Amino acid sequence: MLDIKFIRENPDKVKKAAQDKRVDIDIDQLLDLDQKRRSLMAELESLQATKNKVSKEIPQLSAEDKKARLLEMKEVDQKSDELKVQLKSIDADFGKLMAIVPNIPSPETPVGPDSSGNIPWSYWSPKTGHVDPKDKDKVAQVPNKFDFEIKDHIALGKALDLIDTEAGTKTSGFRGYYLKNEAVLMQYGLIWHALKKMQEKGFALFTTPVLVRDFALFGSGHFPFGKDEIYQIGNPGKLSEDNAKENQYLAGTSEPSLLAYYSDRMLKEEDLPVKMCGVSSCFRSEIGSYGKDTKGVYRIHEFVKVEQVVLCKADIIESEKWLEGMREIAEEMLQDLKLPYRVLNICTGDMGAGKYKMYDIETWMPSRNDFGETHSDSNLTDWQARRLNIRYKDHEGKNKFVYTLNNTVVASPRILIAILENYQQKDGSIIVPEILRPYVGKDVIKK
């Protein structure tokens, strides 16, 4: 959500943002509704003021005067009832449009239509260290090379009894899977490693509700945009469009729950930044990606994720520092695992409506012969905080909306794809990354 005052004063900036982000919204219509809404409100409020005044006089009046006044009030009532009906419908339309007004992207965000417009920002591998994207020769050295015929994670998972998608599909349906044996230990080891790291960095740890209400998903910006992507559940007797407040949903990330923890709160400036780290199951319907990544555990309906969220004061410089800081934490995770990756600066057409700036981190996945997204780092400035009413009192005593940011720490089993494939050996075994060995209890996974 943007401030309506900002939209009034900068309609061209907002139109440009909508165009670049490919959000279909008529800003002129919004401003027209805003105008109508305000003039209706003014009219209605002056009627209300009359009513309030007369109501106070009535007890003191003579019986006759009283009668006359009451008749007048009936008319005022009728008029105000009419206006209320009009205002209600305008309000509803206004609210719907306000909910989809996109945030203004940062000056560093490339303008582009879709993922093809994303720009590599940096590369890293254990061999090369950080690599500038302009250094083409070095960039070519980032991916792991193998001097034998590689297997994909599906074949490796099957051969070593780590992943069973056939049984998973039988039990759960399309995109179902079981993790087994060392893969289970690896997943929990990754989560444990991530949680310890985040705690050491001063983040408060949370397990979060996965089953959430409408407002949390609206607040994070997952509604109304990505409604198809989210499973709706609840008491069948209560499920309905009109009663969205009662419906519950399976969240696709712990971000909505972490943000909602502070909804409707008034923080003090010294409380900021609030650093949160959530671990939860995540559910995604993957409607709209039929036929994409249909094999293995790259794109699945349920997974586990450790997520980082920061609420900081309303200062663009400070928020950018946190975006970079959270990116570094995610990179540290991949460096701990010694996995090659790249960071992309995400373009306007590929970022959500609420985002100011966004990086994706993609980890090398040999069977795809490409990098695959494993982390997503976003600065949403006050766009979410306005939706969730998360404010703080600054040192001058002024109330402001916080800025919100979020990034992945680790998501499994997707990260297991990179681990299994990058660490595979010629003999079909898999070396366990050093940091996971205490959790897995061995150095090599083999038949």
Place this chain on the structure above:
RNA sequence: GGAGAGAUCGCAUAGUGGUCUAGUGCGCUUGCUUGGAAAGCAAGUAGGUUCGAAAGGGCCUCGGGGGUUCGAAUCCCCCUCUCUCCGCCA
């Protein structure tokens, strides 16, 4: 699943149709007092929105929504949440 009680200005509490512009206590802020402090005294102590250059008005908010009424914290309906007891249960 059953029965009952409740939700009021940061906290606690009063308030049962007009005197509520929501009182009181605590907390907090400022001032007076004091060598300094405590105590005491005095004043202040929410948010949103709208009109206005400002000063300052108007409107809304007593869990949320709707209704009755000229007028609702107060009466009615629906919802959410909390607590107590019973039942069931990981």
